[in-house]
Amino acid sequence: MDTKEKYVIGLDFGTDSCRALVVDARNGAEKSTGVCLYPRWKTGLYSDPSTNRYRQHPLDYVEAMREAVHEAVSQLSSDETAAICGLSFDTTGSTPALTDANGIPLALLPEFAEDPDAMFILWKDHMAVREAEQINALVKERGLDYLMYEGGTYSSEWVWAKVLHVLKTNSKIRDIACSWVEHCDWITGLVTGNTQPESIYRSRCAAGHKAMWHERWGLPSAEFLQELHPRLADMLPHLFTETHTCGVKAGTLTDEWAGQLGIPAGIAVSVGAIDAHMGAVGASVAPGVLVRIIGTSTCDIMVARKEEIGGRCISGICGQVNGSVLPGYIGFEAGQSAFGDIYAWFSQMLSWPLQFVSDKEEKKRIQKNILDELTRAVELSEPSPSSVVALDWMNGRRTPDADQNVKGMIAGLTLGSSAPDIYRALVEATAFGSRRIVEHMQAQGLRIDSVNAIGGISKKAPFVMQVLADVMNMPIRVIRSEQACALGAAMFAAVAAGIYSDVSEAILHMGSDVEMEYKPEPERVKVYEELYRKYLELTKTATNLSLVV
Numbered sequence: 001m002d003t004k005e006k007y008v009i010g011l012d013f014g015t016d017s018c019r020a021l022v023v024d025a026r027n028g029a030e031k032s033t034g035v036c037l038y039p040r041w042k043t044g045l046y047s048d049p050s051t052n053r054y055r056q057h058p059l060d061y062v063e064a065m066r067e068a069v070h071e072a073v074s075q076l077s078s079d080e081t082a083a084i085c086g087l088s089f090d091t092t093g094s095t096p097a098l099t100d101a102n103g104i105p106l107a108l109l110p111e112f113a114e115d116p117d118a119m120f121i122l123w124k125d126h127m128a129v130r131e132a133e134q135i136n137a138l139v140k141e142r143g144l145d146y147l148m149y150e151g152g153t154y155s156s157e158w159v160w161a162k163v164l165h166v167l168k169t170n171s172k173i174r175d176i177a178c179s180w181v182e183h184c185d186w187i188t189g190l191v192t193g194n195t196q197p198e199s200i201y202r203s204r205c206a207a208g209h210k211a212m213w214h215e216r217w218g219l220p221s222a223e224f225l226q227e228l229h230p231r232l233a234d235m236l237p238h239l240f241t242e243t244h245t246c247g248v249k250a251g252t253l254t255d256e257w258a259g260q261l262g263i264p265a266g267i268a269v270s271v272g273a274i275d276a277h278m279g280a281v282g283a284s285v286a287p288g289v290l291v292r293i294i295g296t297s298t299c300d301i302m303v304a305r306k307e308e309i310g311g312r313c314i315s316g317i318c319g320q321v322n323g324s325v326l327p328g329y330i331g332f333e334a335g336q337s338a339f340g341d342i343y344a345w346f347s348q349m350l351s352w353p354l355q356f357v358s359d360k361e362e363k364k365r366i367q368k369n370i371l372d373e374l375t376r377a378v379e380l381s382e383p384s385p386s387s388v389v390a391l392d393w394m395n396g397r398r399t400p401d402a403d404q405n406v407k408g409m410i411a412g413l414t415l416g417s418s419a420p421d422i423y424r425a426l427v428e429a430t431a432f433g434s435r436r437i438v439e440h441m442q443a444q445g446l447r448i449d450s451v452n453a454i455g456g457i458s459k460k461a462p463f464v465m466q467v468l469a470d471v472m473n474m475p476i477r478v479i480r481s482e483q484a485c486a487l488g489a490a491m492f493a494a495v496a497a498g499i500y501s502d503v504s505e506a507i508l509h510m511g512s513d514v515e516m517e518y519k520p521e522p523e524r525v526k527v528y529e530e531l532y533r534k535y536l537e538l539t540k541t542a543t544n545l546s547l548v549v
Helices: 057-075 076-082 129-140 161-170 171-176 183-194 203-211 223-227 230-238 253-260 275-282 340-350 353-356 360-379 419-443 456-459 462-472 486-498 503-508 522-548
Strands: 007-013 017-024 029-039 084-091 095-099 181-182 249-252 268-270 289-294 298-305 320-322 331-334 388-389 409-411 450-454 476-477 516-518
Touching: 007 183, 007 275, 007 522, 017 181, 017 486, 029 095, 029 230, 057 183, 057 253, 076 084, 084 183, 084 486, 095 161, 095 183, 129 161, 129 353, 161 171, 161 353, 181 230, 181 516, 183 249, 183 253, 183 268, 183 353, 203 320, 203 331, 223 230, 268 486, 275 298, 275 462, 275 486, 289 419, 289 456, 298 419, 320 456, 331 419, 331 516, 340 353, 340 360, 340 419, 340 486, 353 360, 353 516, 360 419, 360 462, 388 419, 388 522, 409 419, 409 522, 419 462, 419 516, 419 522, 456 462, 456 516, 462 476, 462 516, 486 503
Parallel strands: 007 084, 084 268, 289 450, 450 476
Antiparallel strands: 007 017, 017 029, 095 181, 249 268, 289 298, 298 331, 320 331, 388 409, 476 516
């Protein structure tokens, strides 16, 4: 490899903020970073948790990207800035927006600037539960193969259900919408000057896991889409048949965007992907290594060689896609619809009376300390077979077998149950849900030799991570990089820029090491075996209740 200084930027669009990471492509050293919260999102605009509506304005992405990149670049010398030669993006997914004939997200048109349905529909928006059920029913009724590589069940978190819901409920949007675009594809197209629906580079990762795209059939047929809604069929000519793996050069940075971002024009821009998948690359994913991205929710990412999988379809997960993580390997996705969000919900519930506290600073201080105090309390206790047991379905279930109708539960409460008891049960529930996913995948022949963890909780919540290791009875290695998703994106930027021939070579030179390893405690493992059986019984009860409701 050329030893001349070369830098790449990975841009990670998370749920709450955009993070820009400048990386030395020669050795993976993280030179600088910039972070910007989405300005409209942080004030709660356009979202309504009571109806499961979570929308983000495209201007949030544009403004946050500009500020994050400027912050990161401001820490570089002029020579270092001039040495930037590649850029790549990861985003949450499925996070689509409806567009006009020119590929412009409708919220950027004056008449739709304040319409939530014209904005990007965040992954955790669950307004499309009925539409997901409609898709699943039609696939089953017609005996189609569209879900065989999607785990067998289509989710309300994915693009077709979201778009269908908007078309069914918003006639103004329905009349003007020409196509749809995933966030990771739009932001890449925006900075390369190609957002035209028919020519924009579409991510293999997003299309394969979220849009029922497969090499055998492309997207679902016009006949299928017509039966769901005629406007979906109208969009098909303005969508795509081809998809591209990460590391493929989608274009070069335009002069306009080079000026806005303060970096060199003409640098290579890679095809983008979903954040968890690029995070797995940043965490050195390889066959047998399960990467857990642990934050507000979780994503579990694995890869396997094609010859290892053969013709098998793994059921109940969020898809298996050739090249979605590492080109040349089958990528697998699973996960939990809520993880850290469950702890936040409990904290917010306990802090409900604080709405009557007039001192805002005091209110913030107390709210910030609630989870810290709960953690300190539970760290002084040990798990017990007679403990409270909870179920982690407060935001539905992602894996196994996606179902956003199911609900969470807390069982075994008595008048002696305390807030720390319930908090421990919620932490254990998220760990039990994690174990259930691993067992589900292993039962279908996927090899899991070790677990790598990234994400905010892996760094900030040692109690949660130790419970996870105890419940799963597996060591869990926490990757050192604070920005593993952006690091993965930077690796693909290095490939697109021609610094490395493929991402495996990039990982070899740019990969992060292990910061911490959590090992199971044998005595706790025994207790958790018993509690886990109770958790599994609770899943049956909750499933039966959701069927009744």
